[in-house]
Amino acid sequence: MLNKVVWGKITFFHLLVAVVILLAAILITKILALYFRRFLKNRVSKDHLQLIIKIVSFTIYTIAILSAFAVLGLKLTGVLFGGAMAGIIIGFASQSIVGNFIAGIFLIIEKPIKIGDQVNIDDMTGFVEDIRIISTTIRTYDGLYVRIPNQTVFTTKMVNYVGNIVRRFDYMVGIRYSDDADKAIDIIKDVIEQHPFALKKPKSLVYVDNLGDNAVNIIVRIWAPVSEWYKLKQVMLWKIKVTLEQAGIEIAFPQRTLWFANELKSRSGESD
Amino acid sequence: MFGTYAIPLNLQNEGFSLLIEKEGGLFVYKREAGREKKEQVILGDKKRILINPVEPLNNPKDLSPYLDIEFKRILTIEPGSNRKVFLKFPLEMGVFLSDKKPFDVLDIFTLTKPKYTLYGNPRNGVICKYWESDIFSAPPPVEYYREGVMELTLTNTAKEWEEVSKAIFNAYGMKIYYNDKMVAMKAEMRVMNQSTAETAFLDSPLQNGMKKALELYVAKKIPIATAKFMMREGL
Numbered sequence: 001m002l003n004k005v006v007w008g009k010i011t012f013f014h015l016l017v018a019v020v021i022l023l024a025a026i027l028i029t030k031i032l033a034l035y036f037r038r039f040l041k042n043r044v045s046k047d048h049l050q051l052i053i054k055i056v057s058f059t060i061y062t063i064a065i066l067s068a069f070a071v072l073g074l075k076l077t078g079v080l081f082g083g084a085m086a087g088i089i090i091g092f093a094s095q096s097i098v099g100n101f102i103a104g105i106f107l108i109i110e111k112p113i114k115i116g117d118q119v120n121i122d123d124m125t126g127f128v129e130d131i132r133i134i135s136t137t138i139r140t141y142d143g144l145y146v147r148i149p150n151q152t153v154f155t156t157k158m159v160n161y162v163g164n165i166v167r168r169f170d171y172m173v174g175i176r177y178s179d180d181a182d183k184a185i186d187i188i189k190d191v192i193e194q195h196p197f198a199l200k201k202p203k204s205l206v207y208v209d210n211l212g213d214n215a216v217n218i219i220v221r222i223w224a225p226v227s228e229w230y231k232l233k234q235v236m237l238w239k240i241k242v243t244l245e246q247a248g249i250e251i252a253f254p255q256r257t258l259w260f261a262n263e264l265k266s267r268s269g270e271s272d
Numbered sequence: 273m274f275g276t277y278a279i280p281l282n283l284q285n286e287g288f289s290l291l292i293e294k295e296g297g298l299f300v301y302k303r304e305a306g307r308e309k310k311e312q313v314i315l316g317d318k319k320r321i322l323i324n325p326v327e328p329l330n331n332p333k334d335l336s337p338y339l340d341i342e343f344k345r346i347l348t349i350e351p352g353s354n355r356k357v358f359l360k361f362p363l364e365m366g367v368f369l370s371d372k373k374p375f376d377v378l379d380i381f382t383l384t385k386p387k388y389t390l391y392g393n394p395r396n397g398v399i400c401k402y403w404e405s406d407i408f409s410a411p412p413p414v415e416y417y418r419e420g421v422m423e424l425t426l427t428n429t430a431k432e433w434e435e436v437s438k439a440i441f442n443a444y445g446m447k448i449y450y451n452d453k454m455v456a457m458k459a460e461m462r463v464m465n466q467s468t469a470e471t472a473f474l475d476s477p478l479q480n481g482m483k484k485a486l487e488l489y490v491a492k493k494i495p496i497a498t499a500k501f502m503m504r505e506g507l
Contacts, residue, residue, distance in 0.1 A: 163395075165398070194385075196388060202394075225336075
């Protein structure tokens with residue numbers, strides 16, 4: 001049964017051994033991936049871990065496929081020649097894939113983004129879910145799965161919102177002309193000082209930026225650790241508003257003062 | 273006072289209170305510190321708790337392993353000299369469930385006002401827990417549950433007088449000791465030039481008879497690569 005010829009000189013036994021080699025490769029890859037995830041979890045970053053697993057998997061699969069070919073009696077020179085020819089044909093037919101592949105390699109080397117980063121690529125904003133060899137996937141803030149070819153990632157303008165460890169946000173606070181701007185600035189500085197994540201350095205800036213149509217506009221620039229930036233931005237403006245109002249300083253609203261060329265007569269005067 | 277206590281427990285101190293009491297068949301941990309409250313149900317057979325000063329890195333969030341102590345007055349040090357000064361550092365208190373090792377962290381809280389800062393530039397710098405201290409020639413009086421005393425040995429290995437306005441530490445390497453009077457630790461700072469220095473903690477008590485506090489990263493089983501810090505972005 002095992003010596004039964006399937007094709008050319010390949011027997012059923014050869015075929016069985018080749019299949020066992022490929023299955024063993026899959027099994028070893030899975031075990032190694034599990035091992036790496038468990039033991040390297042706290043030692044290397046998530047994207048480096050993924051890269052290590054991919055390289056190890058690719059190496060094992062290549063060795064397994066070449067071994068399976070050897071068992072089946074296929075000459076490697078023929079396979080390599082065939083592979084090279086196929087590569088040229090496929091390369092011409094799929095230039096964009098090759099471009100994406102090369103861009104993927106450069107992305108892995110240059111590391112402008114990491115898995116988990118918050119980015120804007122090609123007007124898509126969200127979290128980097130995975131950086132693969134051909135494409136990068138993003139989970140947008142509203143939960144959409146977006147796959148972006150690596151060539152696009154590499155060649156278009158990219159913003160990494162968490163690329164630096166600190167980030168600034170600004171507010172414009174408009175107070176009435178009748179309020180004391182110096183007092184307002186001191187109060188705002190105190191509110192900033194009280195919050196642990198509003199950084200001591202780089203120093204926050206609070207100053208009168210312009211005299212607007214309806215308000216004295218105070219600009220507030222606060223630096224925060226990038227991981228706390230958004231949460232801090234959500235709470236600080238309301239804290240500033242409430243604290244200013246507790247001190248009798250009101251947020252201004254649009255108003256117009258009208259001057260009449262002639263004194264207005266009241267309706268009661270007209271009827272007289 | 274820091275140390276080991278039996279359960280149930282009722283500790284009332286200035287600024288905080290700790291209570292572990294039985295409610296039905298369960299033990300309930302209740303802590304108040306300032307406006308902050310914590311309540312947690314304990315399921316287990318451990319009969320004792322350990323209250324220890326821990327590395328001041330956990331409140332309000334475990335955001336950074338670095339502690340920046342800014343000096344209220346700039347210090348100038350002579351070339352080739354080796355001098356000792358004393359600083360104050362912030363305290364956090366750790367509550368651990370214990371009978372025998374390993375210890376389990378139940379709660380960490382502080383009576384100090386936490387603040388963070390950036391050392392270096394936004395690209396390559398580090399976020400640090402911020403603290404401001406004056407420089408003292410002898411151990412200063414401290415509020416027992418709020419501040420500790422650090423003996424800092426400064427060595428100027430440069431050939432010129434150097435100004436120092438801050439010391440950044442990798443607080444994971446802190447070796448905190450305590451007795452019933454104060455919490456203390458020892459550290460060193462080797463000034464190499466006007467913008468570079470190396471800091472590290474020393475594993476020895478400030479006074480005889482001081483007890484070593486449980487190191488939180490040991491309790492949490494956090495692997496530590498190095499306990500030193502190289503200040504390259506200015507002193």
